[in-house]
Amino acid sequence: MPSEKDPLEQEQQFKNFSLFITLVKTMLFILCAxxxxxxxGDKFDFNFHQQAIKQSTYANSQSSFDDEDWDKVENGIHVASGLVYVDNFDIIRANCTACHSGKLVAQNRATREGWQQMIRWMQExxxxxxxxxxxxxILDYLAxxxxxxxxxxxxNLDMAEVEWYILEME
Ligand code: HEC
Incomplete structure (x- = not known):
């Protein structure tokens, strides 16, 4: 005669079993991932922020830059942003080229106070x-x-230094 199982115990066993299955499924999922x-992984670009900075820096330029050009400096000018290159340029790049092209910065001129006002205006x-x-x-740099x-x-012109010549007309 088969032994009668306690239905409560049976239910508990079933619960344990489905818990075990869930655990195995989770582990399989993690393994697959x-x-x-x-x-x-390398096919995806997880560097979204950097990407956004790049795009805004290049927004005003016709040519497309690759990573090498990203750091290119010519005659003291950081080519991609059009800004004067200095030692701590990364601070400028990170804070002032994220929303608009660096060229917008470079084409403006102001005193230290003027720059501070512009920064306040952008902040507000x-x-x-x-x-x-x-x-x-940043203010030192801009000023x-x-x-x-x-x-x-x-x-005034120094008249003595000027070399005068006769305009020849035919
Ligand atoms: C959070 C976004 C953001 C950041 C970061 C930012 N700006 Fe701006 N800035 C703007 C916007 C928006 C404008 C207006 C653009 C327009 O008018 O087309 C602007 C305009 C300007 C202008 C033009 C002002 C004018 O009167 O025409 C200058 C110069 C400027 N920013 C300099 C800077 C400097 C310097 C920094 C770094 C400290 C900086 N920006 C960082 C958003 C930003």
């Missing part, structure tokens, strides 16, 4: 973040390389 990542209306301890570094150009008249 890991294999996929190892096999194809355009979602620019708090620059923290980088603000003085040094993008100071107002000399306006006003050029110096």
């Amino acid at each position: 890991a294999f996929l990542y190892i096999g194809f 209306t355009q979602g620019l973040w708090d620059l923290g301890k980088n603000e003085p570094i 040094k390389y993008y100071a107002p150009k000399e306006v006003g008249r050029r110096a």
Whole structure:
């Protein structure tokens, strides 16, 4: 005569079993994901932020840059952004070329106070973040390389130095 099983115990066994199955399924899933990542991970670009910076930096330029050009500096100018290249340029690049082209920065000139006002304006209306301890570094940079150009008249010509010549007319 077959032994009668306690239905409660049977139910408990069933629960344990389905828990075990769930566990196995989860592990299989993780394993598959890991294999996929190892096999194809490099095909995806997980560097979304960097990508966004690149796109905005190149927004105003016709040519497309590859990674080598990304860091190219010619005559002291960082080619991709059009900005003066300095030692801590990464701070400038990270904070000032994320939303718009660096060329928008380069074509403006102001005093340190003027630049600070522009930064405040972007912070109040355009979602620019708090620059923290980088603000003085950025302001030093802007005030040094993008100071107002000399306006006003050029110096008078030194008449004695000028070589005069006769206009020959046919
Ligand atoms: C969060 C986004 C954002 C960041 C980061 C940002 N800006 Fe701007 N900035 C803007 C927007 C938006 C405008 C307006 C663009 C327009 O008018 O087309 C602007 C405009 C400007 C202008 C033109 C102002 C004018 O009067 O025409 C200058 C110069 C400028 N930014 C400099 C900077 C500098 C320097 C930094 C780094 C400290 C910076 N931006 C970082 C969003 C940003």
